[in-house]
Amino acid sequence: MAYRPENEDRPAIEPNDVSAWDDTTRPFTFLNMYGEQVLIEPPHGPDPVLFGVRGDSPYHVLAMGNYLASMYNAIGWIIYLTNQGTEEHRSRNGEFIPYRNIDLMGIITNVAFNDKGHALITFDHNRKALAYRHLGISKELMNCIGCFAQVWGWY
Template structure:
């Protein structure tokens, strides 16, 4: 047996003892020991794209389609060639034949993981470097220079970074009075003391009603307020009158639902994913995985 590392061993022991309520799989392939010191891995990106497009969403997050970048392989000198993620172990096994690589594969294993399960969320924690979730009505929102968005909900300050892509775009369409649920990491901040870095926002309720100044009774022009209790003045004809603001429904460019960061942590659950429940893992699946991997080992072991 080869044992390498220190904290990794502690993490491995913790993983063995941990039982998530929901889980995913990861198929990991390993290189022969004489190639562990190679940084470069030769994996055909088009074969990975074809594999994911064919079996999505049973396999996921193996390609960055925007940057056209492989997410399945490390870049250091270690035994791993690549690892593909999914929720169907039998489909992951097909990747051994469908993903094209010029590298030698010495062995492969399938791991049951808590990746993409939202297992890192601690709803009751507000400590630094924990991932929490809060729900409430937006009291203030600011688009700050550079593209980031600052949102105040209850007593919490949330930041939605420009780099979160679609999540940042959606956050710019939020308004005061909207009700949202935010998932994000709690971080220290020089300016705000404590801030939540949003990775997911669920829009629960949209505030689509606002109070607007009444129209001018003489020319139907828009008006401006002269101050509390002093009435209004028409911007077009100058007519002054006493009136009240009217409640008006406005169209919104945002819909109810969940918006997620373009790039997120490996524990974050993609919004399209239906996870495997613990009671759905049966012995037949396990036996099938073992048989397949044993046969693969016999076929592809290199001397």
């Protein structure tokens, strides 16, 4: 995670600056690009975050992060150890504890799309899930009504 001065506007991170590093460090870094869209930028709020590189290897995250931090004048950075991408945070099927990740299995009974292109999925037991368009599977879900599916995410 790299930081910028709070009193400066957050610069837009150029796709070409990230894509070469993303290609070079994959599979040790992941989900940093989606096609030509840069995913390492945070939402445009008042926070001091400049960008955040995702990866399994601190060496690869450090190489990519150092390059981008110097290019975009970061004032500091830190590497956090998380369980992102490990599935270690997944809970058992059927445990619905607020603010925890869950597994959900069932038959898809309906798929609708919101104005941003995210799929709103309804299961036979009236549980609901959302598939973000960035996953690249949203449109295919229309063909899955009646299919048994397993999803996991945040409750």
